[in-house]
Amino acid sequence: xxxxxxxxxxxxxxxxxxxxxxxxxxxxxxxxxxxxxxxxxxxxxxxxxxxxxxxxxxxxxxxxxxxxxxxxxxxxxxxxxxxxxxxxxxxxxxxxxxxxxxxxxxxxxxxxxxxxxxxxxxxxxxxxxxxxxxxxxxxxxxxxxxxxxxxxxxxxxxxxxxxxxxxxxxxxxxxxxxxxxxxxxxxxxxxxxxxxxxxxxxxxxxxxxxxxxxxxxxxxxxxxxxxxxxxxxxxxxxxxxxxxxxxxxxxxxxxxxxxxxxxxxxxxxxxxxxxxxxxxxxxxxxxxxxxxxxxxxxxxxxxxxxxxxxxxxxxxxxxxxxxxxxxxxxxxxxxxxxxxxxxxxxxxxxxxxxxxxxxxxxxxxxxxxxxxxxxxxxxxxxxxxxxxxx
Amino acid sequence: xxxxxxxxxxxxxxxxxxxxxxxxxxxxxxxxxxxxxxxxxxxxxxxxxxxxxxxxxxxxxxxxxxxxxxxxxxxxxxxxxxxxxxxxxxxxxxxxxxxxxxxxxxxxxxxxxxxxxxxxxxxxxxxxxxxxxxxxxxxxxxxxxxxxxxxxxxxxxxxxxxxxxxxxxxxxxxxxxxxxxxxxxxxxxxxxxxxxxxxxxxxxxxxxxxxxxxxxxxx
Numbered sequence: 001x002x003x004x005x006x007x008x009x010x011x012x013x014x015x016x017x018x019x020x021x022x023x024x025x026x027x028x029x030x031x032x033x034x035x036x037x038x039x040x041x042x043x044x045x046x047x048x049x050x051x052x053x054x055x056x057x058x059x060x061x062x063x064x065x066x067x068x069x070x071x072x073x074x075x076x077x078x079x080x081x082x083x084x085x086x087x088x089x090x091x092x093x094x095x096x097x098x099x100x101x102x103x104x105x106x107x108x109x110x111x112x113x114x115x116x117x118x119x120x121x122x123x124x125x126x127x128x129x130x131x132x133x134x135x136x137x138x139x140x141x142x143x144x145x146x147x148x149x150x151x152x153x154x155x156x157x158x159x160x161x162x163x164x165x166x167x168x169x170x171x172x173x174x175x176x177x178x179x180x181x182x183x184x185x186x187x188x189x190x191x192x193x194x195x196x197x198x199x200x201x202x203x204x205x206x207x208x209x210x211x212x213x214x215x216x217x218x219x220x221x222x223x224x225x226x227x228x229x230x231x232x233x234x235x236x237x238x239x240x241x242x243x244x245x246x247x248x249x250x251x252x253x254x255x256x257x258x259x260x261x262x263x264x265x266x267x268x269x270x271x272x273x274x275x276x277x278x279x280x281x282x283x284x285x286x287x288x289x290x291x292x293x294x295x296x297x298x299x300x301x302x303x304x305x306x307x308x309x310x311x312x313x314x315x316x317x318x319x320x321x322x323x324x325x326x327x328x329x330x331x332x333x334x335x336x337x338x339x340x341x342x343x344x345x346x347x348x349x350x351x352x353x354x355x356x357x358x359x360x361x362x363x364x365x366x367x368x369x370x371x372x373x374x375x376x377x378x379x380x381x382x383x384x385x386x387x388x389x390x
Numbered sequence: 391x392x393x394x395x396x397x398x399x400x401x402x403x404x405x406x407x408x409x410x411x412x413x414x415x416x417x418x419x420x421x422x423x424x425x426x427x428x429x430x431x432x433x434x435x436x437x438x439x440x441x442x443x444x445x446x447x448x449x450x451x452x453x454x455x456x457x458x459x460x461x462x463x464x465x466x467x468x469x470x471x472x473x474x475x476x477x478x479x480x481x482x483x484x485x486x487x488x489x490x491x492x493x494x495x496x497x498x499x500x501x502x503x504x505x506x507x508x509x510x511x512x513x514x515x516x517x518x519x520x521x522x523x524x525x526x527x528x529x530x531x532x533x534x535x536x537x538x539x540x541x542x543x544x545x546x547x548x549x550x551x552x553x554x555x556x557x558x559x560x561x562x563x564x565x566x567x568x569x570x571x572x573x574x575x576x577x578x579x580x581x582x583x584x585x586x587x588x589x590x591x592x593x594x595x596x597x598x599x600x601x602x603x604x605x606x607x608x609x
Contacts, residue, residue, distance in 0.1 A: 193488065
């Protein structure tokens with residue numbers, strides 16, 4: 001089995017267009033979640049983290065000519081613009097050749113260009129854009145990649161599952177490098193759905209807090225490059241060492257009370273890694289801040305005897321970025337391993353009402369060697385992955 | 391090595407199991423009538439079926455066809471069975487229905503009962519709930535059925551000891567057109583009680599090339 005190293009990355013959210021910009025804002029305790037009253041997104045004002053239109057236009061204008069001379073920004077969907085910016089930033093800092101047979105693109109997204117459903121004119125211009133495989137193809141073709149790109153669309157574990165998939169392909173020698181891009185945008189489609197579920201917080205979400213009352217939607221893209229080539233790894237070197245998914249087999253829209261699926265995914269990842277729970281120094285939880293999700297995660301951490309491991313959620317900074325969440329939050333997990341900085345859980349103040357876990361409530365420094373990323377989603381799906389500092 | 395021990399095709403208002411026609415309805419019947427008719431024909435009794443969207447109904451029916459009168463589920467622990475599905479249109483069929491509930495500002499009625507189905511992996515969840523399957527999940531989207539991708543993914547799961555068997559294949563619904571091609575894929579060192587059921591029929595496929603040929607024979 002080949003080793004899997006982590007290469008360069010990029011994060012785009014309302015907190016910035018690069019990983020560094022996002023981390024800078026996180027360290028400054030800034031949240032990008034605010035009240036939006038755009039009637040095209042929602043009948044009623046709602047709290048969400050949305051990438052600024054003007055900034056997106058400026059950034060995209062900066063790369064458009066490089067990729068598509070003669071084309072207009074309007075020829076590309078919002079998600080295409082975000083994905084192209086994200087992948088370009090990660091690849092421009094990387095020695096990994098994007099246009100090589102040994103390199104593969106994987107897209108993770110829950111809804112792709114679903115905004116086109118509300119825009120018949122744009123939809124008719126290019127009906128294929130409604131399909132996720134078309135978005136993936138757009139991405140890989142933009143970088144002249146010769147391979148058929150793959151798409152993972154597995155609800156809120158999509159991003160983490162795409163990383164696990166990428167790692168498995170490298171471990172088994174199918175590709176040398178895999179570029180995982182995750183992205184989802186805020187649309188009326190998604191906002192209205194979560195509103196109908198009454199699962200949105202009235203403010204920035206409060207993961208693991210006793211007063212938490214729902215999630216905050218977030219828009220974002222993340223790109224992470226995985227590689228078998230140690231010379232392509234970012235430094236300090238981080239390895240992907242294990243990953244797994246599992247299903248609750250309980251309910252399509254609510255997590256299992258016993259945390260069965262997440263428990264199984266964590267167990268499977270730990271078994272693969274050969275580590276014991278005592279060796280895990282940090283956990284990046286899914287932490288959506290819905291009452292049931294956070295309760296379920298606390299259950300899983302107690303069932304696996306990891307209730308004392310420092311754990312945080314990033315959702316209070318830039319919301320739940322859906323198909324991008326697993327990619328964006330894995331990148332932050334990896335940066336914590338590299339820098340030894342563990343970020344506080346924005347929005348968390350008062351513990352209570354869930355089983356005891358060790359929520360990080362201040363930015364701290366800690367020399368950790370192994371970090372775990374968790375994700376759970378609709379359809380009863382769960383995933384866990386373990387990263388190691390070399 | 392891995393083998394496919396059973397497969398089911400649902401298209402053109404026909405259900406085919408291991409190459410043999412098992413049920414058919416008038417070709418002019420719309421999908422929803424066909425699938426409800428098939429459900430009644432087999433006397434299934436699973437009330438959740440009627441709440442599901444079209445994609446999940448199709449996946450549910452396909453998994454029932456594979457697993458009824460079969461000892462597959464008894465031969466493996468629940469966390470050693472994975473469900474790996476793929477399709478072309480993701481959940482676009484129900485997405486369009488959800489969009490209709492919000493496009494008219496004077497007739498605005500988004501519903502959780504519709505919205506919850508606007509993710510393609512919900513059908514994996516429905517199969518897992520119905521058959522108490524806890525293993526690996528993955529939902530892939532590709533323009534066409536990709537036997538190499540699915541075969542390779544299952545083999546990677548087998549070789550890293552994540553699961554011992556998968557329910558896998560293609561389940562796609564879009565604008566009145568639909569197709570399902572589902573199969574059971576297992577490691578070829580079958581559990582003993584599984585061997586006794588499979589032995590006379592032998593396996594159907596043992597490579598992605600075979601899988602591709604099997605698909606092309608029916609599609």
